[in-house]
Amino acid sequence: MKSQLNRNVAMTRIAKVGVSVIFAAVLSACANYAGIHSDKEMAQPQTFATQQSLPAEAGHWPAADWVDQFGDAQLKALLVEALKGSPTLEQARARVAAASAYSETAKANTLPQVGASYAFTRQQYSGTALVPPPVGGSWQSENKGLLSASYDLDLWGKNREALKASMSDVQASEADAEVVKLTLNASIARSYNQLARLYVLRDIAQQEIDQRTQIDRITAGRIATGLDTEVERKTALANLATSRAALTAIDGNIVTTRYQIAALLGAGPDRGLTIARPTLGIGDQVNLPDNLPADLVSRRPDLTAARWRVDAITHEVKVAKAEFYPDINLSAAIGLDAFGFGRLLTAASRTASVGSAIHLPIFDGGALRAQLKGRYADFDYAVATYNQTLVTALSEVATQLAEVRSTDAQLVDAQVAQDNARSADQLAITQYKAGLTNQLTVLNADMNALSADQTVANLKMSRRDQQIALAVALGGGYTDTSDAGSGKSNSTASVAQANPVVDAQ
Template sequence: MSHFSIRHVAIGTRVSKLGVSVLLAAMLSACVNYAGIHSDKQIARPEQFETASSLPAEQGRWPAADWADQFGDAQLKALIAEALQGNPSIDEARARVVEAQAYSQSAKAGTLPRVDADYSLTRQEFSGSTVIPPPYRGGWQTENKGLLSASYDLDLWGKNREAFKAAVSQQRASEADDEMVKLTLSTAIARTYNDLARLYALRDIAQREVEHREQIDRITAARIATGLDTEVERKTAQANLTSSRGSLAVLDGNILTTRYQLAALMGRGPDRGQAIARPALDAGDAVRLPDNLPADLLSRRPDIVAARWRVDAITHEVKETKAEFYPDINLSAAIGFDAFGFGEFLNAQSRTISVGPAIHLPIFDAGALRAKLRGRYAEFDYAVAAYNQTLIHALSDVATQLAQIRSSDAQLVEAEATRQSAEDADKLAITQYKVGLTNQLTVLNADVTALNAEQSVADLKMSRRDRQIELAAALGGGYIDTSADAVRSEDMTAGPTEAAIARH
């Protein structure tokens, strides 16, 4: 890249307004341009999607930050709070926020004047055959130089300002990412805790099944004594009893494994999981979607908010890159002292002063700036596509969780009726088996049917609660983007996004 530069070293140099205008016009006509480089991509608006049927307005409430309290288990609340205190995933997210804040502060510094103080001490032997006058020629001299300098980029085209705005938007995206990590972690703990509750419920069923099959074994032994059954039925009863005890042992192992999973999610060692008590979860609140979906979802899902801020950031980065096509004018001034030796260093004769502008204009850069701008637009297109995909996923997520909950409700009605009928049939079969009115096969079939029905009810209840947890997360988990008003609505949602980039 070639550079066009003008430096004024002496005070008092004057250039007329007409001369400056002619000079700027000549420079602008000669500089590289970004004609033909643009994008027609724009972020999706929620009203573009058909959601009236899948996301009905039900006058429900948005989840609060303490959404897990609805299940009435103080231990779950405590586990989530503990996990959010010292989890490595949270620490990573917070470190990224601090990094983004530092970058934002650095970008802001580029919009302000800069003042520096420099001092140098140089011991040098000068050549005896140069223009250096005696007595310095051909001898060793010590040069003392101290300068106080100031510089300020006029930023006529907004390059530094756009860089600062982009950095602020990236910082806000990082903050939203931090909230998304917290929500994801809280959701994972709640779901794993709910799975622990499911395993305990299944263990209760398995324990009752062991007791039930011990009863069948005793009845079979009594029937053998009266000649109603043979050793075949006795061995069959004992095999079923042994299998039930094995199932109980499997559940005990799964419970311990799930405790370790919870400890890992909390950022703790496995011993912490052993101290977790049995869950005592309630059914939770009634499920009703809030009104004004999906519009309000845009500011309540951290992942959508982060994606939107990234679109805003790259929008400013495109403007910043466009500004690089125009002349860059920097004002600088310096005052100080420069002398050989120490005796004359602070004398008036050693004073040095400089002031003037420096102008940089890209004239021929072999296409480097145009390539950079095309790359920025590619990043912009990617950010817009990522935002649109995030929005689509969020809407689908809410609709899916709601549909699963409604399906679970319908299945539970049928499953409860099935369980009751199977339990009645099992009791009747045992009674008839005792008095010799039916055989062991009928009893075992009724027992298996009752066992499956009871397990199905337990699984459905826990699955429904799992969907409730995921629905709370899908609705943002109580998060609200308090900085959303900082994103200009006309730049982000109205008309082609390219128009927003072009205005600067």
């Protein structure tokens, strides 16, 4: 008896070993992803040389209300209005909602599925087939109700990784929405600044019309005294007409700029006509914050979106790798099945089933390997996109800072030139009126003064435009508070190379 028991134990062990050997042999013959990998990594901002271009100046990062620095309440109100009515923002919100819906679908795949069904069938059964009389050859009504449940064991984490990928896509979509919001705010602010510039240029053009009207009157008086001829009079009238045409052109540009702002607000063109003249101030002093390259990663929404997309593709790579391993699904069902209604609710009509299903890819013609290669290509592209976005972000900050500094230096000389040109213009008019100089001298001085006024006006508006662009380049008040933003996902590039279970060689 004891020897028989020992033989049974030995046979059981041999069977287990045999099953393990067979299973290992099957796995070795299965499709695998040996040799498919990526060595791409996300660039770190500290590795770029920025010390000279982006010096630490103990400045502050832009706040969410960065437009307040210009002291124009109407501009702030326009930005608030745009957040409520812009179709562009609605599109961004719709994309976030769609990504959230996909995430909920991915989450559902990680949970047990339970369903109920009922079927009624009226059927005439063959009298010469499998079903014998009296059912065979008769019409029968079959009622069948089932309660079923299934669950994917997800041993290799495919569904869990798909859920993580969809959650990262949601984070990327939310960051994209912030990019749209920031871009919209910047577009409105810059268009509003352009409107302010046009009004200043209009003032200069009106002053020029007044001055050239005065020159025309002086010329008429000089003609009466024989100091000038009709040639000077016609020249004065021509210059006056040119100034009026310039004023009309500016008025046209003011109207079209109003229409542009209305479109950015998501409103009709008439909304732009109600915008009052801007009263923008000069803005805050420009100083860069410390530790800028490193902190910029969490301050720019486009960088955050690019980083989350790398994270999403990282999990999609793991999903593609898990496809090489067996899928095991458990299922069970219980219900009632009977001919007619009278016996449906009896114990004899009970039916139940339980089972499992295993799917193991053995030969698929290289489809799984091709799919994994595609995911790695997407990963490489996402990493390259992130790296390019980082390079562009650093360049934008440096460029805008350099332009601000250059404009500040130009303004100093331009204002000196403006003062001297205005003084020369007034002196020329005085001398012309007194008969001490000719009209050509007056016109030259007038043109110089007009050009100097326009240069200063354009530089002041450009300075404000560059300040707006710098605020946007620094993130416009955005701060990424997610785990990725705090630096916890800096290793996503290397993680994507790892297999969630075992590397197949």
